[in-house]
Amino acid sequence: MLRTLIPPRISTLVTRLCTPVALCIPRQRQHSGSSTSETTVAIEKVAPPTTAEPGVSINGDNRDSPPSVIQSSFADVLKKMMDSDLRPQSSMGWPRKGPPPLDKSVDLIFFQTELIGNELPDVDADAAMFGVTKDGNSICIRIKRCTTSRSEITSDTKIPGMSWVKIPATKIAHISGLDRRSHCQLELAVEWADIEIQPFEDAAPPPPLRILSFDIECLGREDIFPEPEVDPVIQIGNMVSILGSPTPPFIRNIFTLDTCSEIPGADVISFADEANLLQSWSDFVQEVDPDLIIGYNITGFDFPYLLARAKALQVLRFPFLGRLKEVETVRERTITYTIREHTRSWEDIPLPGRLQLDLMQYIRREENQRSLSLNSVSKRFLGERKEDVHFTAIRGLQTGSADTRQRLAVYCLKDTYLPQRLFDVLGCVDKYTAVAHEKGIQFNSILPDCEPVETMPMLPQPTTQILSSNC
Structure with missing residues (x-):
């Protein structure tokens, strides 16, 4: 029987919103320079909803029968999300839990997400492996004594991306203090021959x-598409979730340029200075330490724009968004494609140690979708639409008041949430994990390097394999 490494993640927001818990509503935080003030207000337990939430379609997963579109302000959905909050929507809830002490008598098992060549020439290592433990701690493994080149490191050693890996406890060297070169919670050094792929039947859950x-x-000028050399970034919406979790994103915030009225269910973080906003967002990425970054057209617009805008404003510490402390985030190459006789492009911008998935490029490749607008895609697969804000209204909302900027912030937050919902409903991790195993490549290589793929069958269970060939 064929099977997949990770069970499909099928859930709806209705299920996500059915656990009553105590919660806190965050007050707006105003950033001016580096000072921050914050207060929270305790709220009693809230009874779980008994019907579908406004703006959510229960039949959104049925591709044969297009879901009906239910419209409501996303502000109502955000408010409902508070029912599942187990921590305040503030910076206190950003970091991962600290790792438990490593038991030197117990073998280390973790989920490998990325394997790259050594990008730190002064470090005694030939490659670096990144991943996450069963406890949710990020990990960086420096690999020694591997002579395989970066381009061959996956195929020659038969180590696909998205695999559970075991390292014997007696073979691990711990790295600490000033010797650490990554932002990961754990940093270790091992010999390549001591790394062992786990068979599927022995692997942990997702x-x-x-x-x-x-x-x-x-904020573009009138009738001119925004240009990063001139036009400011005025808002960045963020949502952080856990793969396989039945609850809504546990971090929901919006970075805004200028004041913004509070939004129940989301943390509003306002800045008087755009450069400070950009650097604070870069710091946020490092604090949250995501394993995977997603969005809609982030490789065609958001990431390139942020990098160019930070350069224009001389925000020198901004472009360090990966997990290696000294490796700058830069465009590696431009990938072009043709759609309906029009040439389009997106940027390959590696973030060492982190996975990326642009839902626009994924849907272009994997789904038979004529219109690639987020609105059209969301209507088809989710039965939802973007918030009703036309792009021509953005200038008026931004230059208006704290209340009008709140309307824009809700719009931005929904544009943040819809890709996360699409990611779940389309089973992106399941499909590309299967592709990585079938082709023997890393997750981050699938979109840039591979031809469009058909839905892959579940994979047979391999036997345990010691990775010692060619190393």
Whole structure:
């Protein structure tokens, strides 16, 4: 029988919103320079809803019968999400839990997400492996004594991306203090020959990957598409979820340029200075430490725009968004494609140690979808639409008041949430995990390097394999 490494993640927001818990409503935080003030208000338990939430279609997973579209302000949905909050929507809830002490008598098992060549020439290692433990702690493994080149490192050693890996406890060297070169919670050094792929039957449940979905809004001039050399980034919406979790994103916030009225269910973080906003968002990424970053057209617009805008404003510490401390985030190559006789492109911008998935490129490749607008895609697969804000209204909302900027923030937050919902409903991790195993490649290589793929069958269970060939 054929099977997959990770069971499909099928859930709806109705299920996500059915656990009553105590919660806190965050007050708006105003950032001016580096100072921050914050208060929270305790709220009693809330009874779970008994019907579908406004703006959510129960039959959104039925592709044969297009779901009916139910419209409501996303502000109502955000308010409902508070029912599942187990921590306040503030920076206190950003970091991962600290790792438990490693038991030197117990073998280390973790989920490998990325394997790259050594990008730190002064470090005694030939490659680096990144992943997450069963407890949800991020990990960086420096690999020694591997002579395989970066381009051959996956195929020659038969180690696909998205695999459970075991390292014997006696073979691990711990790295600490100033010797650490990554932002991961755990940093270790091992010999290549001591790394062992786990057979599927011995693997743990789906890994607790942290998934960051984000979206940016820019203030373009009248009748001119925003240009990063001139036009500011005015908002960045963020939502962080855990792969396989039945609850809504546990981090929901919006970085805004200028004041913004509070939004129940989301943390509003306002800035008087755009450069400070950009650097604070870069710091947020490092603090949250996502395993996977997703969004809609983030490789065609959001990431390139952020990098170019930070350069224009000389925000020198911004472009360090990966897990290696000294490796700058840069465009590696431009990938072009043709759709309906029009040439389009997107940027390959590696973030060492982090996975990326642009839902627009995924849907272009994997789904028979004529219109690639987020509105059309969301209507087809989710039975939802974007918030009713036309792009021509953005300038008036931004230059208005704190209340009008709140309307824009809700719009941005929904554009952040829809890709996260699409990611779940389309089973992106399940499909591309199967592709990685079938082709023997890393997750991040699938979109840039592979031809469009058909839905892959579940994979047979391999036997345990010691990775010692060619190393």
